[in-house]
Amino acid sequence: MVDTTNPILKDCTHDNSKLRTWVKSITKDSLEQRAILNACNWAQKIHKSDIDHLIKVTDILAQLGMNTEVLIAGILHEIVEKQPKLINEIEKRFGSKVRDLVDGVAKMRFIEELNDNAHKVINSKFQTERLRKVLLAMTDDVRVILIKLADRLDNMRALRHQSVEKQQRMAHETLDLFAPLANRLGMWQIKWELEDWSLRYLEPQIYKKIAHSLDERRVDREKYIQQVRDKLFLALNNAGVEAEVSGRPKHIYSIWRKMTNKELGFKEVFDVRAVRVIVNTIAECYATLSVVHQQWQPLPSEFDDYINNPKPNNYQSLHTAVIGPDKKIFEVQIRTHEMHRHAEFGVASHWRYKEGNSEYNNNFEQRLEGLRQILQWNDDHGDVNDFLEQFKSDFFEENVYVLSPQGQVIDLPKGSKPLDFAYALHTKLGHRCHGAKINNKRVPLNYTLKSGDVVHILTIKEENPQRYWLTQADHLRTTFARESVKKWFKKQDYKKNISDGRQLLDGLLQRLNINDCKVDSLAEKLNINSVNELFAAIGRGEVSIERIAETFKNKILLIPYVNIEVIADDKMGLLGEISKMISKDKVNILGVNSETDVVKHRANMQFKLEINNFTQLSAVLLKIENLDYVVKVWRK
Numbered sequence: 001m002v003d004t005t006n007p008i009l010k011d012c013t014h015d016n017s018k019l020r021t022w023v024k025s026i027t028k029d030s031l032e033q034r035a036i037l038n039a040c041n042w043a044q045k046i047h048k049s050d051i052d053h054l055i056k057v058t059d060i061l062a063q064l065g066m067n068t069e070v071l072i073a074g075i076l077h078e079i080v081e082k083q084p085k086l087i088n089e090i091e092k093r094f095g096s097k098v099r100d101l102v103d104g105v106a107k108m109r110f111i112e113e114l115n116d117n118a119h120k121v122i123n124s125k126f127q128t129e130r131l132r133k134v135l136l137a138m139t140d141d142v143r144v145i146l147i148k149l150a151d152r153l154d155n156m157r158a159l160r161h162q163s164v165e166k167q168q169r170m171a172h173e174t175l176d177l178f179a180p181l182a183n184r185l186g187m188w189q190i191k192w193e194l195e196d197w198s199l200r201y202l203e204p205q206i207y208k209k210i211a212h213s214l215d216e217r218r219v220d221r222e223k224y225i226q227q228v229r230d231k232l233f234l235a236l237n238n239a240g241v242e243a244e245v246s247g248r249p250k251h252i253y254s255i256w257r258k259m260t261n262k263e264l265g266f267k268e269v270f271d272v273r274a275v276r277v278i279v280n281t282i283a284e285c286y287a288t289l290s291v292v293h294q295q296w297q298p299l300p301s302e303f304d305d306y307i308n309n310p311k312p313n314n315y316q317s318l319h320t321a322v323i324g325p326d327k328k329i330f331e332v333q334i335r336t337h338e339m340h341r342h343a344e345f346g347v348a349s350h351w352r353y354k355e356g357n358s359e360y361n362n363n364f365e366q367r368l369e370g371l372r373q374i375l376q377w378n379d380d381h382g383d384v385n386d387f388l389e390q391f392k393s394d395f396f397e398e399n400v401y402v403l404s405p406q407g408q409v410i411d412l413p414k415g416s417k418p419l420d421f422a423y424a425l426h427t428k429l430g431h432r433c434h435g436a437k438i439n440n441k442r443v444p445l446n447y448t449l450k451s452g453d454v455v456h457i458l459t460i461k462e463e464n465p466q467r468y469w470l471t472q473a474d475h476l477r478t479t480f481a482r483e484s485v486k487k488w489f490k491k492q493d494y495k496k497n498i499s500d501g502r503q504l505l506d507g508l509l510q511r512l513n514i515n516d517c518k519v520d521s522l523a524e525k526l527n528i529n530s531v532n533e534l535f536a537a538i539g540r541g542e543v544s545i546e547r548i549a550e551t552f553k554n555k556i557l558l559i560p561y562v563n564i565e566v567i568a569d570d571k572m573g574l575l576g577e578i579s580k581m582i583s584k585d586k587v588n589i590l591g592v593n594s595e596t597d598v599v600k601h602r603a604n605m606q607f608k609l610e611i612n613n614f615t616q617l618s619a620v621l622l623k624i625e626n627l628d629y630v631v632k633v634w635r636k
Helices: 017-026 030-049 052-063 068-076 085-092 095-119 124-138 143-157 164-184 186-201 204-216 218-238 252-261 282-295 337-352 362-367 369-376 383-396 418-425 427-431 479-491 492-512 519-525 531-540 544-550 574-586 616-625
Strands: 244-247 274-279 320-321 329-336 399-403 409-413 433-438 442-443 455-460 564-569 590-597 602-610 630-635
Touching: 017 030, 017 052, 030 052, 030 068, 030 085, 030 204, 052 068, 052 143, 068 085, 068 095, 068 143, 085 095, 095 143, 143 164, 143 186, 164 186, 186 204, 204 252, 218 244, 218 274, 218 282, 218 329, 244 399, 274 282, 274 337, 282 320, 282 329, 383 409, 409 418, 409 442, 418 427, 418 433, 418 455, 418 479, 427 433, 427 479, 479 531, 492 544, 492 616, 492 630, 519 531, 544 616, 564 574, 564 616, 574 590, 574 602, 574 616, 616 630
Parallel strands: 274 329
Antiparallel strands: 244 274, 320 329, 399 409, 433 442, 433 455, 564 602, 564 630, 590 602
């Protein structure tokens, strides 16, 4: 656990003897001690004031087990922000690795600026390239992120001395960017503390109330936990399991979130009473689980096996809840020492407990592959504000893990589709995709991938992305896949884009049964210079059909039900298939009428639908029209 009350740190920046004592406490090597002291002395000269914050940041990094290069970078990490020209002097004095770490931390400041002033950032290649360099710095060496997290943690600890406005701004930013980042990297202790400090400044009354409740019940709770610990330790000892049994720290933010999400009172949150058991082997984890369930009645709905099913950041543990003495529920976490190290330190444990002199290994690099995918962004990919939002969603959401037929594991954001998988493997594979099989069964391209799915992409010879991949929101989930499709269409012939765009617009007008559309007025409303530019933008996928359709919503008076007519090639089960697709979109069918022309083999169907809003109407019409056997669909 990262210590917050290291007594050696007090006034050490004003007392050289205390400073030397602190340096000796973080490394026993005399050469490393000298290098760190040199960095401290030089930083004091540059900053012309005390370096208390820098020492505290470096102390956090030392507790995470970081090597001397990272500790020196922690001391120097603010210098380049204040005096950029000193970056070369840092390399001259402390080496290229320290220089790169310090430079990477300085570049990360831009993300905070974007979060603070996203509405002021203009769409320019300079801004996009600058943001890309920030992300490159983050993923080239993940220790850059660790330094930034340590910096943010100490800033949050000292935030009580700042104005209320700054407290709330930084708390929002911490919950928005840094706590999720710590979570993604498995830095649990830092994540929890960042969340607790954020809640303290965003909801001070709630924070104080929960903290007071914890303090108020502390004696009784500790007495109860001690009783449970003693009984469990004895039972494990009798079963021949060597274990450490302790109370688990309580985190106010997680208690508050559970109270909010489940609408519970404080007394109903059972994991304010919790114990943690640390054993030597995985087999002993399950043996311990058996002992726990023999001693107390388990709650089946409250069991999670994160050993067989680790979290995306590789967190592993067994979680169970049982009914203990006095019919009080408490939680038990069970893990090995190695799992505990990872739970405490996350990716930092790869340096803290590394073997030999190698600071990287293949497994570690694979875990960071999800971070690297975001580097595919480039200058052609549009507005930097949109990218920040996509960066937050792509980067921080839970992932799914799917496999290629050859067994390659691909990490994708939750909600991804087969096309996202295809583009993640190779851009040209995505361009040539015309279907997919999941676990050897054909599925539509809007199928939502689940962890464990084996995905086989069906291809054609020539690249042929479809425009509806962009216009229908349920075909592409990831930023990279969507932008790759847009980029492909941008490269196509301008005249073809105009032609395709005209056809798409004409199709929309026919579906909506709108006969008086003035295209020049429509272009003006969308801030597009000319009709041809509007057609080209639609053809390239830059202006979606949904956005165009939205401009017509005032032209159509929606009643609780707008009738639609469908003409399609006749085939067995046609009516049922279309009805099923409509119902799948949660649209209620009030009535159906169907006639078949046996000579032309054409079916004419009228549907009476219960429509909630204009967007729903437009989406249903478009989906029906995209069915292979549908000739025409329109609103009557």
